Amino acid sequence: MSDSRAPLVECFSSIQGEGVLVGLRQVFLRFSGCNLNCSFCDTPGMTQTPDECLLELTPGRRDFFKVPNPVSLARVASLIESWTAGWPGIHHSLSITGGEPLLYGTQLQEWLPALRKLLPIYLETNGTLPEALAPLIPHLDSIGMDIKLPSASGCAELWDRHHAFLEVAAMKDVFVKVVVDQSTENWEILRSCEMIASVDSSIALILQPMTLPNGSIAISALRTLELQELASALKEVRVIPQTHKFMGQL
Numbered sequence: 001m002s003d004s005r006a007p008l009v010e011c012f013s014s015i016q017g018e019g020v021l022v023g024l025r026q027v028f029l030r031f032s033g034c035n036l037n038c039s040f041c042d043t044p045g046m047t048q049t050p051d052e053c054l055l056e057l058t059p060g061r062r063d064f065f066k067v068p069n070p071v072s073l074a075r076v077a078s079l080i081e082s083w084t085a086g087w088p089g090i091h092h093s094l095s096i097t098g099g100e101p102l103l104y105g106t107q108l109q110e111w112l113p114a115l116r117k118l119l120p121i122y123l124e125t126n127g128t129l130p131e132a133l134a135p136l137i138p139h140l141d142s143i144g145m146d147i148k149l150p151s152a153s154g155c156a157e158l159w160d161r162h163h164a165f166l167e168v169a170a171m172k173d174v175f176v177k178v179v180v181d182q183s184t185e186n187w188e189i190l191r192s193c194e195m196i197a198s199v200d201s202s203i204a205l206i207l208q209p210m211t212l213p214n215g216s217i218a219i220s221a222l223r224t225l226e227l228q229e230l231a232s233a234l235k236e237v238r239v240i241p242q243t244h245k246f247m248g249q250l
């Protein structure tokens with residue numbers, strides 16, 4: 001196996017708390033760094049790569065140990081292989097997450113074929129780097145991509161990037177996730193739906209109510225219902241909050 005390395009934050013086993021795979025057990029491989037700066041970002045290790053990456057020894061038991069960054073593919077693969085051999089069948093898939101994992105597209109072209117021999121690959125991405133996604137398509141099983149609304153995320157408008165990304169992602173099983181809060185405007189939901197429908201109206205849209213640092217939800221029940229109604233041009237629109245937070249999962 002090659003010595004390809006990438007800066008990682010952590011690798012652990014937990015329950016997927018967001019999107020259409022909610023509730024399923026996954027291995028999470030979190031890459032460091034991101035090309036965006038969302039106002040609601042709650043992910044550790046995004047502004048500065050940690051000197052060391054946390055690897056869980058036993059799946060789900062939080063018995064972490066540290067290895068220096070950047071971490072090699074061989075190290076990650078041997079850990080996940082020990083889990084799939086020692087605890088066969090407990091994991092649905094491997095979540096490639098961040099930060100923004102597509103910042104490491106070159107490494108992922110080597111990593112994904114090797115890791116996919118162990119578990120199906122699910123990519124969690126902010127949906128802004130279509131050029132990095134394209135060569136990885138053959139090595140992916142499913143994709144969850146964000147559309148960052150200017151209101152809730154504080155990001156500049158990214159519509160063209162998201163549209164180009166979705167065109168590529170639609171070659172695989174993909175869903176779109178949009179974080180919403182009380183400041184979310186009707187036109188943002190309508191524009192998101194138009195974009196999705198222009199690619200494939202059967203692509204699921206997940207409206208994810210924003211969770212505030214104190215654990216409360218940043219959008220009223222009524223406004224959530226209104227936003228779901230606005231998205232009715234799509235075949236599948238689900239409202240799913242971040243369930244891992246109130247379960248006490250990582």
Ligand code: SF4
Nearest residue numbers: 034036038041099126
């Ligand atoms: S895309 Fe995700 S990781 Fe990056 S800044 Fe936004 S919330 Fe944080």
